Amino acid sequence: MEILLVVLMGLLYAAGIYMLFRRSMVKLLLGIMLLGNGTNILIFLxxxxxxxxxxxxxxxxxxxxxxxxxxxxxxxxxxxxxIGFGIQSFAIVLLKRVYVLINSDDLDDLNTPEDEDI
Structure with missing residues (x-):
């Protein structure tokens, strides 16, 4: 049973880190959620x-x-x-507000100013 949970924890960490490297804010949030679940399994083990x-x-x-x-x-x-559920629900509301303002969930769109003179 423990070896199965160790493998599951490794998969959650790997998937979470992979999702953190994506450019989408939604995938970033999903990656943080996966890392949190992997950490919960680690504490349980x-x-x-x-x-x-x-x-x-x-x-x-x-x-x-x-x-x-x-x-x-x-x-x-x-x-x-x-605590994780509270943070995730706040982040979902925050991401929705950012999407309404910017019309994109790409992280690079947050760094570029609106008045580009290029």
Whole structure:
């Protein structure tokens, strides 16, 4: 299971970096989204995958010696998903506004001034 997630993480990073090199603002945003999802899988893998072992310690036990699922990476991923969704929705609205003003989603059109004397 872990090797499948490692391969998926590598594919998400590769596709995200490829999309970042495109000239379209929409593809740039998609690349950032793919990189964020790849990072979420990386954090999930760093917390180790354990099946069926909740992080609950018995009241009588002083030290927990059994294998358990670490809740911290799961909480971090959940927070990252919520924050990422907010940033992505803001970026989509911002890209729509830029497209309305410029009538293009090409990044090179943002750098050229309207009054070109060429």
């Amino acid at each position: 760093l917390g180790r995958i354990t099946k069926g072992k909740p992080p609950v310690i018995d009241e009588a036990a002083k030290v927990f010696t059994d294998i358990y699922a670490d809740p911290i990476p799961q909480a971090l991923i959940l927070t990252a998903i919520v």
